[in-house]
Amino acid sequence: MTLGETDNQMRLLIIEDDRESADYLAKAFREVGHIADLAGDGEEGLSMADGGDYDVLVIDRMLPKRDGLSVIGTLRDKGNRTPALILSALGQVDDRIKGLRAGGDDYLPKPYAFAELLARVEVLSRRHGGPAEETIYRVGDLELDRLSHRVARGKEELTLQPREFRLLEYLMKHAGQVVTRTMLLENVWDYHFDPQTNVIDVHISRLRAKIDKGFERPLLHTIRGAGYMIRDGIR
Amino acid sequence: MTAFGKLIRTTAFRLTLVYLLLFALFAASLLGFFAWNTRRMITEQITTTVNAELEDLTSLFNRRGLRGVSFAIENRALRPGANLYLLVTPAGQAVAGNVGALPPGTMAGSGWLETAYQRLEEQDKAPHRALVRISELSNGFRLLIGRDLDERRRIFGIVAKAAQWSMLVVIVLGLAAGVFVGRRVLRRIDAMTGTTRRIMEGDLSERLPVGRSGDELDRLADNLNLMLERIEALMSGLKEVSDNIAHDLKTPLTRLRNRAEEALAMSRDEADYRAALERTIEESDGLIRTFNALLMIARAESGQGGAAEDFDAADVANGIYELYEPLAEDSGLALRVEATPASLHGNRELVSQALANLVENAIKYGKPAQAVPDATPPSILIEARRQGNLVLLSVTDHGSGIPEADRKRATERFVRLEASRTQPGSGLGLSLASAVAKLHRGELRLDDATPGLRATLAFPALSGEGLGEQSSQPETHPA
Numbered sequence: 163m164t165l166g167e168t169d170n171q172m173r174l175l176i177i178e179d180d181r182e183s184a185d186y187l188a189k190a191f192r193e194v195g196h197i198a199d200l201a202g203d204g205e206e207g208l209s210m211a212d213g214g215d216y217d218v219l220v221i222d223r224m225l226p227k228r229d230g231l232s233v234i235g236t237l238r239d240k241g242n243r244t245p246a247l248i249l250s251a252l253g254q255v256d257d258r259i260k261g262l263r264a265g266g267d268d269y270l271p272k273p274y275a276f277a278e279l280l281a282r283v284e285v286l287s288r289r290h291g292g293p294a295e296e297t298i299y300r301v302g303d304l305e306l307d308r309l310s311h312r313v314a315r316g317k318e319e320l321t322l323q324p325r326e327f328r329l330l331e332y333l334m335k336h337a338g339q340v341v342t343r344t345m346l347l348e349n350v351w352d353y354h355f356d357p358q359t360n361v362i363d364v365h366i367s368r369l370r371a372k373i374d375k376g377f378e379r380p381l382l383h384t385i386r387g388a389g390y391m392i393r394d395g396i397r
Numbered sequence: 398m399t400a401f402g403k404l405i406r407t408t409a410f411r412l413t414l415v416y417l418l419l420f421a422l423f424a425a426s427l428l429g430f431f432a433w434n435t436r437r438m439i440t441e442q443i444t445t446t447v448n449a450e451l452e453d454l455t456s457l458f459n460r461r462g463l464r465g466v467s468f469a470i471e472n473r474a475l476r477p478g479a480n481l482y483l484l485v486t487p488a489g490q491a492v493a494g495n496v497g498a499l500p501p502g503t504m505a506g507s508g509w510l511e512t513a514y515q516r517l518e519e520q521d522k523a524p525h526r527a528l529v530r531i532s533e534l535s536n537g538f539r540l541l542i543g544r545d546l547d548e549r550r551r552i553f554g555i556v557a558k559a560a561q562w563s564m565l566v567v568i569v570l571g572l573a574a575g576v577f578v579g580r581r582v583l584r585r586i587d588a589m590t591g592t593t594r595r596i597m598e599g600d601l602s603e604r605l606p607v608g609r610s611g612d613e614l615d616r617l618a619d620n621l622n623l624m625l626e627r628i629e630a631l632m633s634g635l636k637e638v639s640d641n642i643a644h645d646l647k648t649p650l651t652r653l654r655n656r657a658e659e660a661l662a663m664s665r666d667e668a669d670y671r672a673a674l675e676r677t678i679e680e681s682d683g684l685i686r687t688f689n690a691l692l693m694i695a696r697a698e699s700g701q702g703g704a705a706e707d708f709d710a711a712d713v714a715n716g717i718y719e720l721y722e723p724l725a726e727d728s729g730l731a732l733r734v735e736a737t738p739a740s741l742h743g744n745r746e747l748v749s750q751a752l753a754n755l756v757e758n759a760i761k762y763g764k765p766a767q768a769v770p771d772a773t774p775p776s777i778l779i780e781a782r783r784q785g786n787l788v789l790l791s792v793t794d795h796g797s798g799i800p801e802a803d804r805k806r807a808t809e810r811f812v813r814l815e816a817s818r819t820q821p822g823s824g825l826g827l828s829l830a831s832a833v834a835k836l837h838r839g840e841l842r843l844d845d846a847t848p849g850l851r852a853t854l855a856f857p858a859l860s861g862e863g864l865g866e867q868s869s870q871p872e873t874h875p876a
Contacts, residue, residue: 163672256703257702259704271689273685275678317416325719351716351720353716353720353746353749353750355746355749355750355753356686356689357720357753357757358686358754358757358826359724359757359760360724361720361721361723361724364719364723364724364727365723368723375554387675387678390566
């Protein structure tokens with residue numbers, strides 16, 4: 163399993179004024195099978211986003227002609243709900259909050275690893291077109307009931323700590339997609355700082371011990387250089 | 398600007414001018430009122446005298462005829478300081494009196510009037526002015542009685558002169574006071590300006606002179622000095638940061654470059670290149686982390702804390718405990734938490750991160766120097782509680798601790814004590830915790846936990862609600 167596989171193709175619009183970064187991003191997205199269009203400034207980006215049918219917008223915060231936040235704000239005012247991920251050199255907590263308040267759906271400070279960006283974009287895209295929130299998540303023979311908080315693998319009932327439950331819930335909600343350590347820290351623990359140690363890995367290995375240990379087919383996979391993914395076997 | 402120009406532009410001088418003008422107007426109106434009143438009084442007196450004499454002489458004329466009146470007039474005119482008299486025939490011929498000349502036609506009128514005249518004995522001198530009353534006696538004779546107005550003019554002159562002199566004195570004294578006060582202010586302002594100019598030229602250690610009077614200028618200077626102190630601290634902090642960045646980012650950058658060079662020169666197959674590239678990415682990630690931490694410290698130290706809210710330190714302690722408990726266990730340590738509610742105001746995210754850094758440090762360095770094989774795992778305790786006016790968030794480990802002498806140095810950026818050189822880390826954890834504490838007007842304390850280290854973030858508690866809590870619920874000291 164490597165990063166280069168994808169089963170549902172996305173149409174992306176990258177609004178970024180730095181030509182080299184934009185070309186690199188477009189190339190990297192195309193390499194994993196997505197379609198990526200480029201816009202070099204805010205005005206161009208706005209008209210392309212407005213007219214084209216994109217799955218996700220990747221928008222740089224600081225753009226010539228029209229600021230990234232204003233692009234998103236204008237789109238939202240027009241009723242365009244295309245998920246937008248903001249890229250920004252301003253990485254502080256307040257800037258993130260400002261970005262999300264302006265209508266952005268996710269925020270990634272520069273510099274970032276492409277694996278992180280890809281994982282976030284794929285999660286956003288699924289949110290856009292994906293099925294409605296289900297009550298029961300199923301991956302292989304693993305089942306998680308979000309209402310009764312019950313988790314079972316096959317016929318065996320599993321006992322999870324509350325935090326382990328939320329961790330598994332998040333992973334299963336995005337089954338088949340890579341989720342990064344930062345995404346887990348943000349969405350499961352609601353922290354936005356960068357721990358210097360491998361705290362998340364330890365939580366994952368505890369969870370793995372509960373859901374995979376003693377079963378023939380592992381479901382929780384480590385994706386090297388990116389994060390984790392829960393899915394049924396290797397297709 | 399000339400010295401004089403500067404002087405007349407001072408607020409003190411301008412205020413003096415305004416007061417001077419107001420005072421002069423007041424004095425002028427006072428004197429004017431006085432002069433006008435005096436003039437009215439004199440006129441009234443003249444009117445009364447003239448009326449009385451006219452009555453007197455008219456009755457005399459009726460009783461004694463022309464001769465008797467002429468005699469009486471001549472008699473009265475000879476007295477010193479006499480009034481003016483003139484008796485003329487119906488044809489206008491003067492019969493008696495002491496008036497020599499009048500403007501032609503004056504005697505034809507009647508009633509009160511002010512006119513020029515000359516006395517009989519002063520025909521060659523300039524005419525005086527007088528207030529006279531002319532009335533007709535029987536037989537067509539006309540009688541003029543009046544009074545010279547010299548006296549009135551003289552009194553008026555005295556008042557005018559007094560006014561002139563007092564004005565002059567007022568203006569001279571006022572200007573002198575203005576110059577004096579203005580120059581005093583100007584001297585102090587000039588001293589301040591000189592100092593600020595030297596400061597702007599780069600000498601941040603200069604301070605403004607502060608007098609002992611405690612007036613508005615002293616208070617201003619005091620405040621400016623406080624501001625300068627803050628600026629100086631920030632500047633030296635900035636310099637320190639840039640020095641440290643230069644030093645501590647160059648080392649890993651050099652390592653990065655060496656790796657890349659080595660890979661180019663030595664690597665033979667794809668696996669070698671791949672390994673070299675992976676190490677490069679790892680190192681650059683480390684660099685980015687260090688850089689982010691530095692930026693965050695710089696932001697916190699410059700007072701930019703982001704959104705602030707009220708929150709419970711116990712929640713922060715429990716959250717961090719929950720996050721790090723598995724990691725501690727994996728490292729052979731028992732992480733525990735004891736938290737009682739304690740509200741504080743600030744940035745929850747930053748406080749959480751500061752506490753996380755302390756816990757990470759405790760996990761890294763919290764193992765006893767000599768490991769006892771089958772003893773219970775050494776513990777790390779996270780505590781959140783309120784003590785007096787403080788909210789304390791502390792992490793206690795039982796590792797080797799930090800020697801007393803090194804404790805202050807330990808919170809400086811990039812300082813990695815000898816004992817920790819072999820452990821990974823940027824050396825920024827304690828600095829960030831300290832910066833976050835200072836941002837919230839608190840401090841980071843490092844104490845001996847005999848053995849081990851107790852790192853405490855002490856924040857000022859939320860006032861008001863906190864005091865009530867204090868009295869109703871005595872402090873708990875968890876074992």
